[in-house]
Amino acid sequence: MAANKTRSAIPGIGSASLTDLPVLHPVTRPMGGPTTTQWLAGLSWWTALVLMAPILLWPFYVQAASKFTIITAFGTLWKWVPFLFVSGFLFNILISMFAMLFGTLAGAALGLGQVSKFGAIRRPSWFITQLFRNSPWLVILFIVLLALPFEIVVFGYIISIPDWMKAVFGLSLPIMANISEIVRGAIQSVPTAQWEASESLAFTSRQTMWRIILPQCFKRMIPSWMNWYAILTMATPLCSLLGVEEIITLSRQAMEAENNHPELLVPFYSFALGLFFIYCYPIARITIALERRYAVKL
């Protein structure tokens, strides 16, 4: 009885809690409803099969529908494989590497700008970062393609800018913005005590940044950096919409050359898909391994 009495006296258990102290309320999503991840996790296992059914059933349909069989289609693809790989896929990789290079350099500078002590540098850096982080890549690509001149005149020489260079530029913008956030996040994840310790040893703020803070950030940035490289690589087919002759554009051209048999679509696009998967999957695995290894130890 006494115990019961005590129990009912405990606010929050036995009775409604009334306090003027700050209270941490349980997290509720402001919009209500499940998150994308929760929704995804809630789907049944056979959803994937249903979604894949058209692809799985495709060969049978094709077999039944025409003389141009799936075997013929793969035979045709086989003929084009060397061309698609060398002129197409390797070009995608080239675009991804250049875009990553420029994006990383610009992003590193922008990220440092975001932690600058001068507002005149910090605020524009923040704005540029947010602008390109939150815009659809395709829209950025279109704007770059249409806004940039197709040739520039330098000292009387006309230098034409090929579309693929514009594509590189266009893709490097969102990469720049995301790398900028990675750099800012990594710098701010270093405990302020590290700043104080190096300040008290009479380091200048530049020395502190380059000798103490950035070397500690470097490892933490690598996994996210690789993650963005994989995302970028998978985004390179967007360039086909700009007419850049990468793997998707070339696949389409090859299919045209083969009289546009609809049976060719799945083999050709699956081939491209496979190449991207083979290239990006190891990157994803290594990223996860590195993330685990570099998990912040204090």
Add this chain to the structure above:
Amino acid sequence: MAKWTEKDPIVLIKDVHKYFGDLQVLKGVSMEVMKGEVVCIIGPSGSGKSTLIRCVNALNDIQGGLIKVRGIDLTDPKLDKLALRKRVGMVFQQYNLFPHKTAIENIMMAPMLVLKEKEEDVREHARQLMKKVRLEDKENAYPGELSGGQQQRVAIARSLAMSPDVMLFDEVTAALDPETVKEVLVTIKDLAQDGMTCILVTHEMGFAREIADHIYFTDNGVIVEHGSPKTFFDDAKDPRTKEFLSQIL
């Protein structure tokens, strides 16, 4: 500005006021530390002890009063903070070693980058300091491989590498396991005996009594009482001091 001589206090703190926003943390604190003196600041947590010594090497700025370190006026708007910090070493509660550098590199960085001394000389000096803090066999260990007490001794050596005139210790044993506290205290005691000017914020009463030349007791942003260890511990006047000591001892 009168030139500093050895007869003047090496650290002069006069009527210092410090605010964090609207909160006043220091309410007119004064203190004089002569060269070679060991001063301990004790008091309940939140009384402004740490804030006070962080002001001495300009990690915190002050809103009123005066602080001078070896004649350098910290309230001067043109204060050269780097020149000041070359003279004032600071050791923190959480050691704050640079985790990406080995013990000896931690010690060598500041003399090489800030004082631009030659690497061989710096390495030689760093070795001596490692020996002084009794860690000569841990030169190439990374901070993560060292115990708390060992890290704290490396941190002390790192500050000493700049050959400062004054050393500040901010509750340097508060985060340590009881069994490693002693090794750090022995290191500080060695330093004090070598004639280093030390200002310590500490909760180690026995240690304060043993090594301090002068003890200051702070409470609520003011210095309530100060004096030699003997008078302070045995003959405290102020009721707040008495209450604090009765809780601790």
